[in-house]
Amino acid sequence: MSAELHKTPLLDELEKGEWPSFVTQMKQMAKKNPMARDLLGQLEQSYVDKITHWKHGGLVGIQGYGAGIIGRYSNLGDKFPAVAAFHTVRLHQPAGWFYTTKALTDVCDIWDKYGSGMLNMHGSTGDFVLLGATTDNLEPLFTDYLKAGWDLGGSSSDMRTPSCCNGMARCDNACFDTMELFHDVSMSYQDELHRPAFPYKFKIKIAGCPNDCVASIARSDLAVIGTWKDDIQIDQAEMKAYADAGVDIAGEVIELCPTQCMAWDGSTLKVNNAQCNRCIHCINVLPKALSPGKERGATLLVGGKAPILEGAQLASVFVPFMKMEAPYTEFKEFVEKLWDVWGENGNNRERIGEFILRVGLGNFVEAIEMEPDPNMVLHPRENPYIFYEEYIEEGDEE
Amino acid sequence: MAVLRETVRDCLRSKDYEQVLYLARRERRLVRTLVSLLYDGEPLVRWRAVTAVGRLAAAEPEKVRPLIRRFIWWMNNECGGIGWSSAPALAEIGRMAPELLRGAVRVVIHFRAERMILPGVFWACGRLAAAYPLEVREAVPELTGFLADEDAAIRGQAAWALGEIGDGRAREGLTSLLGDRELVLLYDGEELEMRETGKISAEALQKISADDHKQGRGTDLSTGSLGRIGGGGKKGEVGYVS
16 A cells, blocks of 8 residues: 555644544554555545535445445546445443453554544444445454454344443432343344334333433434432431532522422421422532432433434433332333234334324324323324313213 | 354254254344355355245245345445355245245246356246246246356356256257256255256256146247236146147
């Protein structure tokens, strides 16, 4: 290979300023990898032309798998031959993104051997995103990753790689073991992950508490968010200690409570737990004094997604409270019912949230054999011309 | 779900398609399971899942109808999927339930955009030859061109398809492959077998000759063009203007 780098006057501008620059990192790799060198050249050309030079996707993959590799081809292959085929490989992350240095070294060594040497950590599904492999190198790199204990992540119309916060490993608020659920789901649904059979993608994200650090409610088809059923635990002595230390409990906690369910008389905190909506603000501000209740589990919400076809949607509550303990039988039954109904009736490229919008929440709830629950209502009805026949008939009889 | 998948996998290994159809009537997850087996790591299971999809299309077309758009999408997917078996599955649907595929058959036959799934597309052309003779014969010149491809799987599947189609225009190209010793994995609708590309070509040439003989055509059709319905053959069949 020629060690000479392409001239990149426009990209060079991105190296100026206070922040680390991806251009600088790519230039480092370009000294030893021709793919990185030509990627810089093509990117500079894109800045000049003000258009991407990646062609439409392209189908590539591993035999036995229907997902995990995203095909990418350059339309400037003659000029930048090293990136003519520059496929992305998704590598399934471990629960909570905990790695040993040996594991990380293995990933990078294999990627240096077969790919561009460049990667993102992590993609929005949590995977390693390994950027740039040729078609011929896909099978050998996959074999090496398997030998080293790794596997591909999800893509296409499959169950995408689940993701979770690192829950009990680092956080007192975790209401269940998010990492154990993540691992269990991933291992239980290997076929759903690697062999697309759904109408479209299905994402499961797992958060240990209502802070929802993985933003599951906004970007997953099934959000599992830790919660508690009983009363917030209060250590009144610690409350007093916070007050003595100068914390403005009334201003920073009581007045900010969205349901106004708390009272503070200067020495004792009282909570009307029936009114608490689990916003978890008070626990965040006063972590030594307050903690989630003892009866812990998760709320399951369905239908969230980022905007593609129907615009962004937040997930809706389907199961207000479910115990989350291995082997997660109740959880899996729920997941599989969702897949049964949506998998059978969903349109091509229709996310489950869009499907629910199309068929109506009531019909969907009936189809998955759940009892309607007031928690499923997004907001009070706004159409006065809906009549509840059963209700009217009961009234007539009276 | 894993239990159902293993059950179906066993059915496919033993070619017990009746049991698969029976399960399809009882288990709503059967279709999804079958679709996922189209990617199975065991090649024979993968191919027999293709056969099973076709049989299901004949027995219960409404269960399969929604899959047609999905399979076509997976042949054009831009979000990291690859429909290894999409074209073969569509072919079996078209072969066993021709009406289901009528609006999409040319999409399958003329698909050339993705090299990795071209062998499956060519297999589909061969399997659709009887149900859609007119449409499939449109693809003969292109298929013949792929006989010189650098990839043995593409050459071999194209040669096999041309034999199934039985079109004399492929004779010259097939003859040039007779010495090709590279091996190709070929599914005949029941079994998988490693075959030499040259032998596949020889058999294809024999089929073309047999078809010519059956239809009373001359033997030299290398310059023949697609002609009118019924010309030289039985009423309703494709013939050639010689």
